[in-house]
Amino acid sequence: MLRTGNRLIRRDGTLRASRDRSLRARRPRRRTTLAASLAAVAALLAGGAAPPPAATAATPAALPIRIDPGYQQQPFEGWGTSLAWFAHVTGGWPDAQRNRLADALYSADGLGFTVARYNIGGGDGPETEPYMRAGAAVPGHWKRPGPETPDWWNPEDPEHWDPYADGNQRWWLKAAKSRGADTFEAFSNSPPYFMTRSGLVSGATNPADDNLRSDQYERFAAYLAGALRRVQSATGVTFDSVSPVNEPGTDYWRAGGHQEGSHWTPASQAHMITALRTELERTGLRTPVAAMDETNPDMFRADWDHYGASARAAIGRLNTHTYGTRGRSGPRDIAKGAHTPLWMSEVDLGGTVPQSFTDMRPALDLADRITDDLTQLEPRAWVLWQAVEDYENMSPAHENSNWGLIQTDFTPADAAREPLRKNKKYWAMAQYSRFIRPGARVITTDDTDTLAAIRPGGQGAVVVHTNATGSPRTVTLDLSGFRTVSPSPVQRYTTDATRNVHREADVSAEGRHLTVTLDPGSVTTLVIPGAAGVNPEATAIPSAALRLLVNDHSGLALTAAVTGGGSPLVQHAPNSGDTAQQWVFTRSLPGDWSSTATYGVTNVGSGMALAVAGDTLILAPPGPSPWQRWMLSTTGDGHITLINSATGALLDVTGASTDDGAPIGVHRPTTGGNQSWTLPAGHRPAPARREANRRERTG
Template identity: 75%
Template sequence: MTRRHWRTALTTSLTAAALVVCGGALPPDSAGPERPAAVSVRLDPGYQQAPFEGWGTALAWFANVTGGWPEAQRNRLADALYGSEGLGFTIARYDIGGGDSPETEPYMRPGAAVPGHWNRPGPEAPGWWDPENPDHWDPYADGNQRWWLRAAKARGADTFEAFSNSPPYFMTSSGLVSGAVDPLQDNLRPDHYERFAAYLAGALQRVQNSTNVTFSSVSPVNEPGTAYWRAGGRQEGSHWAADSQARMITALRTELDRSGLRTPIAAMDETDPDLFRANWERYGRTVRSAIGRLNTHTYGTKGRSGPRDIAKGTHTPLWMSEVDVGGTVPQSFTDMSPALDFAERITDDLTQLEPRAWVMWQAVEDYENMTPAHENSNWGLIQTDFTPAHAAKEPLRKNKKYWAMAQFSRFIRPGSRVINTDDEHTLAAMRPGGQGAVVVHTNATGSDRTVDLDLTGFRNVSPTPVRRYTTDATRNVHRESDVSITGRRLTVTLAPHSVTTLVLPGATGVAPEKAGPAAGPRLLVNDHSGLALAASANGTGNALVQHPPNRPDTAQQWMLTRSVSDDWSSTASYQVTNAASGRALAVSEGKLALVLPGPSAQQRWILSTSGDGHHTLVNSATGTLLDVTGESTADGAPVGTYRPTTGRNQSWTFPSVPPVE
């Protein structure tokens, strides 16, 4: 559920996190209290995500307000978000407003009534809006958001997406852009799909022409499968059934093509990964082929592996396109708790979802609405009054989330490649061009934490000083004393309730012998059943089943061979061959089979993992996953492939087979 529906997304309690991460304690020394054991963290540059496109924010409400403020004040805000000494954002999401009727009494929260791009030159008549009539367009509508597009671009932003929350009022069933009277019903009238597509394409063209910004994508529906949107709500929104989403996507693709616009369509900006996957499963092949990028929000966090594996199986880029957290404490500009929650969400999203970009909901929030008299929360990175008495003098209040964001966005830059770690509180990335590494660690506990970084996965580790930056209750991205690498390890003690960034310029390349999965025969053991993948008795048939693990049994032994030896990407493909028969695991005529080894995509498998030793195997040709049929735990149950479900019956470990003595 989104920020905009006023539900706080709860995170794991700090106490539980401390117990999980810190483990046991060392015996007390002569100085007094017990000290927690060092947390060992292995960095794995042998699993590199696609080059990161950047960090950003939706413009929406705050831009609709502040884009019209005095020049000096709005530039201060733009510098704070997009400037090189601010957060260095490079992505902006522009809201194509629907716009309520001029006769409708204002009812939305400050900033939420984003202007529509239509122009009604006279009294309204049925069917009055004609997309081919230039008099029915306002080519300069929404000047405040457009100012922000130009300001972001001037500061280095290079990726722009247009998105829609609602059709214009005259295309809706309720006559309002806030949703249908029944929140479970679609609000776009059934005969207006093509007209709405023409509206989106026409608005996109006009904004591009007036700002000199080129949109890299356009998203026609937003959080469509929810019941949040209702007539009279305080923001734009529209419900879309799955078949309605599909119809809208294909209608927009047709209109964009007709208009000479090659802008890719992003879809479907669903609230959470599980609902994203449920919608996707309802789309047909034609609809899926019309989508150029997958977008999901993470207000709910279950099932991140679903969109991840869908993206890999369809060879389509994926974004985390909207989220924010308000924390569990009252409005505060010094409390680290919301910042720690926020940092953990970023870390989890990037490691488990593998998005190419991470874009938050509006980075600037209405201060007055966050006060104890109203929501009493910590949404946004900066809070300022959206209805100020004097905009030029209105304070721009940065909370601790702003500085936690900077710990990531200032150091993990576009072109970086997120790599795996085996610690859920540690995010790591190779810097652009492989010139060193960056590590961001969140210590949500109330004690110092000693972290021991294992750097043996890098080909080269030089003793170059490691830069360290800290945000905690008293510091904001503060440059601490440098730390030193000893051999291939880096040990550093981090402050309680802190986010720390370490810049390791001397850690480069990949040590092939350390990259997983290691060479040699391995079992494929299913996480749900605990049983191992086995070939049929003669090793040549199509029967693939699960049996109790038996390491000496060559029918259960598999060689995982990287298709390109030095491809360290998280989409690298592997050939999986059986030790008994020498045949390769493949999807043949829709079924899992063993075939003679060859170069076909049907026998190439992408291994996905978040660094915890558990993997899914995505077939490169079909996008289906290696799957124990029916989630069976029975000996001899068949193993096949199936679409991504996030079930444990699609998750595998690869224990090694000891050599024969």
């Protein structure tokens, strides 16, 4: 991430607002008009911190929201924060004060975080005058015992390591672990100064250049592995992963900037990833390599497309940031196709309003980002950039913004008495992190303001809804997708301008429907203890019923051209009665409702199954081969992508053609509409009609 003054910098170096709704990949909103949306925004702006008065018009009908447990993401690993700057500062504060901060983030009465990302600092030379923002000069783990000479550092020499380096961040690792954190990642922003071209850890002189010298890959890998081993030994923490590059494709890491950073081309990223994997194995560390912590999903996908097989094989987990939000389906489908877990490993929002600890607008923006990230990206963990920010730097005299969940002065006159100021983002975060716990499975909804999850163990559900409008909103949750819904009371918790995760009166479901009115400018969590299982008759996930596959870009349907020359799979105008367009999805493991469940997809007319041979889509006799197994991705809006389990390629209209008769094939994930499909029901035609269809196709 990069900030300057009161502006947020795009990852391409241009200015943008931190809340950029126009760039988000959104599911269609079916419930509001443009006028109503503008009126709601105007009401919130006029009201500032306080919620606007409810509209005097007639109460609108309840908004129906379908909760569908038939599509269950992989078990969630948890919520967390990078430590980095704030831990480097506050880890050295008086014991009572730093423990208050640790409780606020990692205790059950706080946010209940379970993930911590530890920053392995590169470290500038001792002769360099301080130039970074408060907290950003994270110490390196090297020690220079004498005068500097060319290539003086030897990773095999214990005298060249500082065994006590970075004690403040180390304190935070132990504090997080003692409060229940169980997932730890180490990450690097820059190599040490003596491995760089510029001699500084803030970037190259030309920000478009890599800063690591071309002869230093193996030495930097040895530095990361050595630091990892020493921190683990000193803290008792075991790192689950180590990430060697951070936001590598951006060109704003400049020598003399105010934080560590380094540019890496895709080729140099791949080199670093494989070098680190080799070094970890050489030294007996089995820690997975995470990559590539790119700034946004589109840049992540572009980097991945350039990696060769060896770099991809060296990666044990994929990481992306969401400072930009377009193309979330790219990392999602790449991770599924690579059978590799995915994290949203860094983001925060400063908001579009001045520094405030009571205004709900930054909190609503954060809630919106969390909901979209979890539904569209399907990450196994969601990690904030840094939960504690520098109050002075956020003040009107400087950035005048709302980064962080807690703000405190990083250069206080008296750290023991320095206030720990929680803003509304803190409480909005709690609406998610206290209730959607590790082991939960996010499930789909058909509403963009609603996130839902099944609780660990499968008994009970949690629903979090954001009402960012200036009026109360009545919603009716359709729970018919669950196998059972017992009449247990539903708990309700609310954060708005005047309340912080406040327990409201319980509500009750009527049969399989729950109706509740949500306050304006609020985030509400509903805990439904009696919801369990999956009702196969009510889920939107395809079963044995006949389906068409209609492409979202062309509007034409996948058709099996069983005779004649050319491609065996083409697109034609949809005809629900044509057996050449009818497909049956057969789940490989009955009862597997996970988002990585695989399906055989069989054509009704030919009896043949969709399969991949090399880079070609074919029809083959049905069988158990992974080349005939397809994973399905969806956000719950009725649109899907289909990912081949063996190759990771997606069902794709070749060349994004809209022509009738254009071939259908497979291609790497692009996030294009020609890889997105809907599944309308097919209908078996009468025998005479089936024969007519056959004659029409064969000429």
